[in-house]
Each structure stands twice: as structure tokens, then as C-alpha cells.
Amino acid sequence: MKKPTIVMQSDFGIDSGLVACMHGMCRLVDSELETHDITHLIPAFDIEAASYCLQYTVPFWPDGTVFVSVVDPGVGTSRKASVAKLKNGSYVVTPDNGTLTYLKKRIGVEEIREINEEINRYPLTKDVHTFHGRDLFAYCAARLASGVISFEEVGPAYPVEEIVCHELKCAKISEGLVETEIKSYDPFGSAELTVENKEFQEAGFRIGDKVRMVLLDGEEQILDTVIPYEKSFGYVEKGEDVIFNDLASYVTIAANEAYFMKKYKLDPEKTYQVRLIKE
Incomplete structure (x- = not known):
């Protein structure tokens, strides 16, 4: 054996x-x-x-x-x-x-x-x-x-x-609205959020939807844009943003063949708030 x-x-x-x-x-x-x-x-x-x-x-x-x-x-x-x-x-x-x-x-x-x-x-x-x-x-x-x-x-x-456990940050979820944070960045600079794939779907988001994304640094608004929720990067043009279900069970925002973190000059030491609103 x-x-x-x-x-x-x-x-x-x-x-x-x-x-x-x-x-x-x-x-x-x-x-x-x-x-x-x-x-x-x-x-x-x-x-x-x-x-x-x-x-x-x-x-x-x-x-x-x-x-x-x-x-x-x-x-x-x-x-x-x-x-x-x-x-x-x-x-x-x-x-x-x-x-x-x-x-x-x-x-x-x-x-x-x-x-x-x-x-x-x-x-x-x-x-x-x-x-x-x-x-x-x-x-x-x-x-x-x-x-x-x-x-x-x-x-x-x-x-x-x-068992010693860290407190896990959770997203606020309601129909068509998710209030979450950027948890970490993957090796490609994509932003991994604190909302789980299944929670995002429970809030009513479906593949193919357009999602308004508001990115905040405290009270300062960094970004307010509409991006698609798709299966993968290749559903948008090179350099464009996309939301997808990450392999680690959390919703992630990326820029196709680009670094989302660098694109918007995000500081990995900071905690950014993200609002996702179904269009």
C-alpha cells in the first residue's frame, strides 16, 4: 500500500x-x-x-x-x-x-x-x-x-x-449590492476581494452582468467605472478590467494581460473598500 x-x-x-x-x-x-x-x-x-x-x-x-x-x-x-x-x-x-x-x-x-x-x-x-x-x-x-x-x-x-483562528473579514451583501474590501493581490496583480464566489451569486450577480465598481481609499474615491463579470480574462480586450470567480473561492478583479494593482497605483499595504453594484 x-x-x-x-x-x-x-x-x-x-x-x-x-x-x-x-x-x-x-x-x-x-x-x-x-x-x-x-x-x-x-x-x-x-x-x-x-x-x-x-x-x-x-x-x-x-x-x-x-x-x-x-x-x-x-x-x-x-x-x-x-x-x-x-x-x-x-x-x-x-x-x-x-x-x-x-x-x-x-x-x-x-x-x-x-x-x-x-x-x-x-x-x-x-x-x-x-x-x-x-x-x-x-x-x-x-x-x-x-x-x-x-x-x-x-x-x-x-x-x-x-484552535487559534484569525478573524476573517466578511462582505456586506444585499440584492444587487456587495460592499467588500481588497484582501490581497495574486502574482499577476489582480485584486482578491473578501466576498466569496457563492456570496456574489447569492446577491444576484450572474456571468455576463455589467457591474458598477466603486473603489475607495477611506473617503477618497479612486475609481467609479462599469466592468463585466465574466468567466475569465479573455472576455475583455487587453488592458481592460474584468471581475471573475477566483480559484481560491473569492471574487477577483483583474486587468487582462496587465496588473490591476499597478494600473491604478494601489498600495499593497493599504486596505481599499470596493462597492459592486449590479447595473
């Missing part, structure tokens, strides 16, 4: 041997284990970005996959090191610091256990407290995936209700 795959992400970057150490740790536990990466370019210390990335990645790996997510500003402190069993059968090995926020909402956590470091921490680096990605999370994930330990042997269970 094939052993579960281990899939990793972190904010370690790709210009050092840190990631290789995590892969190597898994092979030390079991040379047959298969390991893959999501990304190691999560912005440094950005726990919410790690959580957001997991929620659209996890559903597209087989049930039983063991995910390792290490964005851990509190490494070596009293924050819990955990393994969550998701309701789809996969596992996430991670600091319980908010990383599980989106997964808890989107997929659901069936059970969570705190890693027993007396058993499931690599013993040869016991005096190192700043590389739990290698010495604790990768090591424990490998023991779980290889069958050395069962989920119950990870450590003691604690209530799912105690």
Missing part, C-alpha cells in the same frame, strides 16, 4: 538549504516517503497568507495527504505545535497560530492533537529551538506518513474550538 505523500510550505525562501533539510528529515525517517512543495515563498511571518494558500491547495491533493506548513514567528515559545485531522481525511502539521483558519472554515477540522515533543521530535537536535520546521514538524509528519505512529500517537487531543 502506497504511503501518504508529504506536501510542504513555508516562509523559508529558496536561497538556502532550509527546505532541503526538511525534505532530508523525511527521508531519514523513511527513505520511501514522497515529498513535494507548495511554496516556500510565503511572505515572512505572514500566517494569514499561509492559511489562505492551504485552503485552495489542500482540496486538490488526495485524502490522507500530510501537509506541513511552517510560518512560525513564535518558534520555540509556548504556542502549540499541532497535527490537525481535516474532515476530508488529510492532515496538517503546523504551529497552531492561525494557520488553520481557512481550512477550519472551508473543510473543517475533525480532530486536533498537540505534538508530544518527548516522542515526536528529532532527538539529535534537542538543543536547537529555532528550526521546528525540520526538527518537529517535518519529523512528526514523516513518522505519521510512514506509519511509525498513528494519529492518536501524535500527542494529546484538545478541543477543536480552541
Whole structure:
């Protein structure tokens, strides 16, 4: 029987041997284990970005996959090191610091256990407290995936209700009107909003509709224009704006073959309000 795959992400970057150490740790536990990466370019210390990335990645790996997510500003402190069993059968090995926020909402956590470091921490680096990605999370994930330990042997269970979660910003929705914010930008400069695809449709918006978009920076209006709600970028001319359903479950505004963020000189450190009105 094939052993579960281990899939990793972190904010370690790709210009050092840190990631290789995590892969190597898994092979030390079991040379047959298969390991893959999501990304190691999560912005440094950005726990919410790690959580957001997991929620659209996890559903597209087989049930039983063991995910390792290490964005851990509190490494070596009293924050819990955990393994969550998701309701789809996969596992996430991670600091319980908010990383599980989106997964808890989107997929659901069936059970969570705190890693027993007396058993499931690599013993040869016991005096190192700043590389739990290698010495604790990768090591424990490998023991779980290889069958050395069962989920119950990870450590003691604690209530799912105690999982640390960030507050998720929600959109205000009414018939033909959505008041939302720009949550983040994807690698192409498209603006990901805080309104979910399904919520947008519940407000009465349909593919092919024209949508009035008002973009605000506090009280200052930056943009007031009408753009189409379409399936994808190619339904508008190059450089033109379009609204579409994003792969991460949130409505997104983009400029076809252009960077929406740069086009309107938006500051990624600012929070912009967006009103979407059905024409």
C-alpha cells in the first residue's frame, strides 16, 4: 500500500538549504516517503497568507495527504505545535497560530492533537529551538506518513474550538449590492476581494452582468467605472478590467494581460473598500 505523500510550505525562501533539510528529515525517517512543495515563498511571518494558500491547495491533493506548513514567528515559545485531522481525511502539521483558519472554515477540522515533543521530535537536535520546521514538524509528519505512529500517537487531543483562528473579514451583501474590501493581490496583480464566489451569486450577480465598481481609499474615491463579470480574462480586450470567480473561492478583479494593482497605483499595504453594484 502506497504511503501518504508529504506536501510542504513555508516562509523559508529558496536561497538556502532550509527546505532541503526538511525534505532530508523525511527521508531519514523513511527513505520511501514522497515529498513535494507548495511554496516556500510565503511572505515572512505572514500566517494569514499561509492559511489562505492551504485552503485552495489542500482540496486538490488526495485524502490522507500530510501537509506541513511552517510560518512560525513564535518558534520555540509556548504556542502549540499541532497535527490537525481535516474532515476530508488529510492532515496538517503546523504551529497552531492561525494557520488553520481557512481550512477550519472551508473543510473543517475533525480532530486536533498537540505534538508530544518527548516522542515526536528529532532527538539529535534537542538543543536547537529555532528550526521546528525540520526538527518537529517535518519529523512528526514523516513518522505519521510512514506509519511509525498513528494519529492518536501524535500527542494529546484538545478541543477543536480552541484552535487559534484569525478573524476573517466578511462582505456586506444585499440584492444587487456587495460592499467588500481588497484582501490581497495574486502574482499577476489582480485584486482578491473578501466576498466569496457563492456570496456574489447569492446577491444576484450572474456571468455576463455589467457591474458598477466603486473603489475607495477611506473617503477618497479612486475609481467609479462599469466592468463585466465574466468567466475569465479573455472576455475583455487587453488592458481592460474584468471581475471573475477566483480559484481560491473569492471574487477577483483583474486587468487582462496587465496588473490591476499597478494600473491604478494601489498600495499593497493599504486596505481599499470596493462597492459592486449590479447595473
